Amino acid sequence: MTDLRTHAREITEQFSDHLDVSVDEVEGRLDGLVNDYRVPVEEARRSVTNSLLDEAGMERDDLAPGGSREANLAELETDEEWVDLRVKVVDLWDPGHESIAQVGLVGDESGTKKFVAFRTSDLPTLEEGAVYRLGNVVTDEYQGNISVKLNRTTTIEQLDEDLEVGDDDVTVEGALVDVQSGSGLIKRCPEEDCTRVLQNGRCSEHGEVDGEFDLRIKGVLDDGVEVHEVIFDREATETLTGVSLEEAKQLAMDALDTTVVADEMRADTLGRYYRVTGPTFGRYVLVNEFSAIDGAPDAEDVLVKARSI
Amino acid sequence: MSQSQSVPTREVARRVFAQEFNDGSYAFKESDDERAPLYLLLPTGERANRVFLVGTLTETEDVGEDSEYWRGRIVDPTGTFFVYAGQYQPEAASTLRDLEPPAYVAVVGKPRTYETDDGTVNVSVRPESITEVDAATRDRWVVETARRTVERVAAFDDEGNEYARMAREQYDLPVDRYRDAAVAALESLESHDELDDGSEETSGSDEVATSGEGVPDGGGGAASTAGATDDESLVGEAKRTATAQQRDAAVDPDLQSDRSANEELNPTK
Numbered sequence: 001m002t003d004l005r006t007h008a009r010e011i012t013e014q015f016s017d018h019l020d021v022s023v024d025e026v027e028g029r030l031d032g033l034v035n036d037y038r039v040p041v042e043e044a045r046r047s048v049t050n051s052l053l054d055e056a057g058m059e060r061d062d063l064a065p066g067g068s069r070e071a072n073l074a075e076l077e078t079d080e081e082w083v084d085l086r087v088k089v090v091d092l093w094d095p096g097h098e099s100i101a102q103v104g105l106v107g108d109e110s111g112t113k114k115f116v117a118f119r120t121s122d123l124p125t126l127e128e129g130a131v132y133r134l135g136n137v138v139t140d141e142y143q144g145n146i147s148v149k150l151n152r153t154t155t156i157e158q159l160d161e162d163l164e165v166g167d168d169d170v171t172v173e174g175a176l177v178d179v180q181s182g183s184g185l186i187k188r189c190p191e192e193d194c195t196r197v198l199q200n201g202r203c204s205e206h207g208e209v210d211g212e213f214d215l216r217i218k219g220v221l222d223d224g225v226e227v228h229e230v231i232f233d234r235e236a237t238e239t240l241t242g243v244s245l246e247e248a249k250q251l252a253m254d255a256l257d258t259t260v261v262a263d264e265m266r267a268d269t270l271g272r273y274y275r276v277t278g279p280t281f282g283r284y285v286l287v288n289e290f291s292a293i294d295g296a297p298d299a300e301d302v303l304v305k306a307r308s309i
Numbered sequence: 310m311s312q313s314q315s316v317p318t319r320e321v322a323r324r325v326f327a328q329e330f331n332d333g334s335y336a337f338k339e340s341d342d343e344r345a346p347l348y349l350l351l352p353t354g355e356r357a358n359r360v361f362l363v364g365t366l367t368e369t370e371d372v373g374e375d376s377e378y379w380r381g382r383i384v385d386p387t388g389t390f391f392v393y394a395g396q397y398q399p400e401a402a403s404t405l406r407d408l409e410p411p412a413y414v415a416v417v418g419k420p421r422t423y424e425t426d427d428g429t430v431n432v433s434v435r436p437e438s439i440t441e442v443d444a445a446t447r448d449r450w451v452v453e454t455a456r457r458t459v460e461r462v463a464a465f466d467d468e469g470n471e472y473a474r475m476a477r478e479q480y481d482l483p484v485d486r487y488r489d490a491a492v493a494a495l496e497s498l499e500s501h502d503e504l505d506d507g508s509e510e511t512s513g514s515d516e517v518a519t520s521g522e523g524v525p526d527g528g529g530g531a532a533s534t535a536g537a538t539d540d541e542s543l544v545g546e547a548k549r550t551a552t553a554q555q556r557d558a559a560v561d562p563d564l565q566s567d568r569s570a571n572e573e574l575n576p577t578k
Contacts, residue, residue, distance in 0.1 A: 175361055175450075177322050177417045178437070222361060224324040224457045263400070270440040271363065271415020273449055294445050299452045299495045306459045306492050 004030045007045050011052070019056045026052075059120075059152070074110030074168065076148070079141035085134045085148065087115075088163045089126050096193035102126055106134075106148070111168030112279075114147035116140075121152045133157040144282045172230070172285055173275035173293060174223035183218050184262025185248045187211025215245050217265060218284075221274060230276050230285045240290065241265045322361035322417055324454040325351055326494065327388035329487050330360070334430035335479040336422045349420035349432065352482045353461035354473030360434060362390055363415045363442060363450035369405045379405035381439070383414060386451060386494035391433040392416055401436035408441065415442045415450070448498055455491035462488045 008027035033044035071083035087106035102117040135155035137148045189196045189203035198211045217232040252258040278288035335350040348356035364383040378395040394401035418436035465473045
């Protein structure tokens with residue numbers, strides 16, 4: 001079948017630098033799976049690719065993809081897209097795991113994305129503030145968030161130019177109509193790079209641990225048309241409520257109850273109007289900047305519209 | 310937006326003035342699921358599972374028999390919202406218990422309907438939260454609610470406006486009155502601003518109208534300051550409804566049973 005032949009040619013091309021295998025041989029393997037064993041083509045392709053990887057002693061990441069394309073960060077939306085990027089290293093974070101060589105944020109004109117480079121890929125180190133052409137990186141999706149992974153086949157070329165990193169923050173406003181559970185004085189898992197919020201003193205990953213106190217507000221802004229879930233981190237929460245982490249601990253200690261902190265915050269914030277700006281993380285907007293909206297907005301346009309009906 | 314499919318979307322809190330809210334009487338579900346959200350059909354053609362309102366709390370009373378059941382009257386430029394909070398809304402109930410009227414309050418809550426003995430349907434709000442706010446927040450809400458109301462009225466004759474069609478079938482009310490009320494509410498803000506400037510030379514009749522309503526400035530009195538006879542009658546109408554509801558809430562056993570039925574319908578419990 002010509003269809004299988006095409007698949008076979010693509011697979012063979014991917015291995016051309018690593019393995020001496022002919023198109024006929026690959027097509028034969030595909031044919032056996034598809035026509036003798038009734039395996040769907042995609043699955044057969046995966047299976048043949050994997051067995052060739054084994055034979056070559058390679059990792060999937062090492063594969064030359066079927067051609068990556070130039071892309072900007074904002075257009076990356078799906079898992080396992082192979083692309084070439086021109087990006088500036090905006091931020092470098094502490095690698096959370098020993099397998100990670102570098103982790104941080106890269107940006108281009110369209111926005112920013114998290115990037116990860118693994119130790120096993122053995123790549124040159126990226127420097128903060130520098131601009132690079134990254135050839136052959138692959139996207140990764142986790143809980144709706146796209147990041148880019150550098151891999152062994154990634155080419156890194158430092159460019160002698162600067163790049164204006166686009167702002168992908170969003171601004172939303174509305175009345176704060178809910179302060180959800182998990183707000184107020186919370187405890188986080190102290191395990192290195194875990195920071196999960198404890199439920200009844202338990203971390204979903206590390207079991208029973210001695211948590212570390214933190215403040216946050218998970219809220220809902222509603223403008224009557226749309227709702228946005230927003231998260232105020234400790235700093236934003238302290239500014240919003242005027243209650244510091246230390247004061248919150250004292251409040252909880254006096255009441256022998258941590259929930260009084262969230263209750264107090266609700267009384268101070270619910271029903272007020274806010275405008276917040278920050279990056280999105282899944283369905284949340286992470287609040288970097290916010291302001292209380294004071295005063296009535298201009299109603300002239302509403303009057304004009306009302307009279308035109 | 311790009312919301313994950315597995316996460317149920319939260320219902321928007323609609324902005325609606327008391328006049329329109331109290332004209333609503335038709336509640337419906339969009340699926341047979343026992344826990345499906347319950348919607349109040351707004352006369353301007355929108356479904357409301359949740360509302361957000363800001364107004365002047367003018368009165369609170371414990372109308373419960375066996376256990377505490379608090380009723381709050383909350384006035385906006387067009388009429389009065391009735392808010393009921395009992396043991397299933399402990400935070401809201403304790404807020405109503407503690408608050409000293411008059412005070413500006415913001416309420417997030419669910420519309421609830423109940424039928425009285427004589428067959429009329431009353432609408433109230435079962436609060437998720439009640440918080441005290443300032444006058445600026447209240448003014449902002451009035452403008453926002455006028456905006457949303459005018460938008461709904463403007464879209465009322467749009468083809469494919471499903472809830473407008475439903476409103477026509479269920480209510481057959483002229484929606485112009487809600488536009489007019491929204492305009493009057495906005496105008497009441499302007500006159501309210503003049504009062505705020507500290508000018509004592511405001512015309513005497515306005516002063517009388519304001520104090521005559523027995524609510525703080527910007528509340529029901531503000532509607533009167535707009536001066537239109539329509540508004541006067543609206544306030545009167547709201548008062549009559551209010552009296553009826555007061556009586557019902559105090560004595561009507563149906564209300565109590567209806568309340569427990571409503572609890573079962575609440576998808577969040």
